Amino acid sequence: MIQNPVLRVVSKLIIPLILLFALYVQFHGDYGPGGGFQAGVLFASGFILYAMVFGTRAVHKVAPLWIWRPLVATGLFLFIGVGFVSLLFGKPYLDYDALAQEPLVGQHIGVFLVELGIGITVAAVMIVIFLAFAGRNQ
Amino acid sequence: MTELLNVVLLGFLALTALAAIRLRDLFAVVMMFSIFSLLSASLFVVMGAVDVAFTEAAVGAGVSTVLMLETLSLTVRRERPPAHRKLLPLLVVTVTGAALIYGTFDMPKFGDPNAPIHHHVVTRYIEASPQEIGIPNVVTEVLASYRGFDTLGELAVIFTAGVGVMALLGTRSRRRKENRR
Numbered sequence: 442m443i444q445n446p447v448l449r450v451v452s453k454l455i456i457p458l459i460l461l462f463a464l465y466v467q468f469h470g471d472y473g474p475g476g477g478f479q480a481g482v483l484f485a486s487g488f489i490l491y492a493m494v495f496g497t498r499a500v501h502k503v504a505p506l507w508i509w510r511p512l513v514a515t516g517l518f519l520f521i522g523v524g525f526v527s528l529l530f531g532k533p534y535l536d537y538d539a540l541a542q543e544p545l546v547g548q549h550i551g552v553f554l555v556e557l558g559i560g561i562t563v564a565a566v567m568i569v570i571f572l573a574f575a576g577r578n579q
Numbered sequence: 580m581t582e583l584l585n586v587v588l589l590g591f592l593a594l595t596a597l598a599a600i601r602l603r604d605l606f607a608v609v610m611m612f613s614i615f616s617l618l619s620a621s622l623f624v625v626m627g628a629v630d631v632a633f634t635e636a637a638v639g640a641g642v643s644t645v646l647m648l649e650t651l652s653l654t655v656r657r658e659r660p661p662a663h664r665k666l667l668p669l670l671v672v673t674v675t676g677a678a679l680i681y682g683t684f685d686m687p688k689f690g691d692p693n694a695p696i697h698h699h700v701v702t703r704y705i706e707a708s709p710q711e712i713g714i715p716n717v718v719t720e721v722l723a724s725y726r727g728f729d730t731l732g733e734l735a736v737i738f739t740a741g742v743g744v745m746a747l748l749g750t751r752s753r754r755r756k757e758n759r760r
Binding site: 544 | 629630632633634637638641642645646649650653711712713714715716718719720722723724727728730731734735737738740741742744745748749
């Protein structure tokens, strides 16, 4: 935990902005640079900054490990599940054309869901790895 | 202007790499690695690869630095001076480096429109993707749709890394319960 008041105040101001920017990168990835990978890392870095300044116990209070551990698998299952939905509609695995009447709309839905799955898994894995390392110190 | 930027960035890149080799304080070395990643991210921006630059800045300069610092806090901060002689490693590195540079002579010039990379599937992606997928960012289209299997594999790798760390290092909540017992 860091006692420096400047760092504490500034990080408190910045963390919401980091999380918001991560969500922007996640959902705006279709139009600008970015996507699930970057958004997941950014989202995790918000929590990692919080843990570095206020201690891991503070993070455990906000978002305990039992939230993150299932999320590690949830994102990957979402990705795999989208592929199986295409199979159910008689299309090849991960062919997003099957997800809607219009192929283009289907592609949009598919890319959105897949990127969401990537973001969830990447963020959860980064936070879990960080907390596992930080937990060894105490 | 771009040439100047490239020279400055590559110069700093070489300097940080040399500093990382020379320094014995591992904390400073980790910082050098972080600066190295940030400089490469800037180079990617100059080359127009913003998506790659974004990833490099977030993962290379950000998260991996934090993880290396975490690892440092578990071990010692100073590197021991090497006991063996430096001549053989230097020779190996020089020969390997020379071979790699010799290999680049056959590569197409940077930005060459006739380079094979611009002619394989890239033209098809650029021409057909507005009708097939209709998302403005081609990188996202290729990553999530055309090469969905690749990305699924990458995500599985990250998932495996997370599960591996959880299995090896354990997590704090479990240890707390054990302490209570």
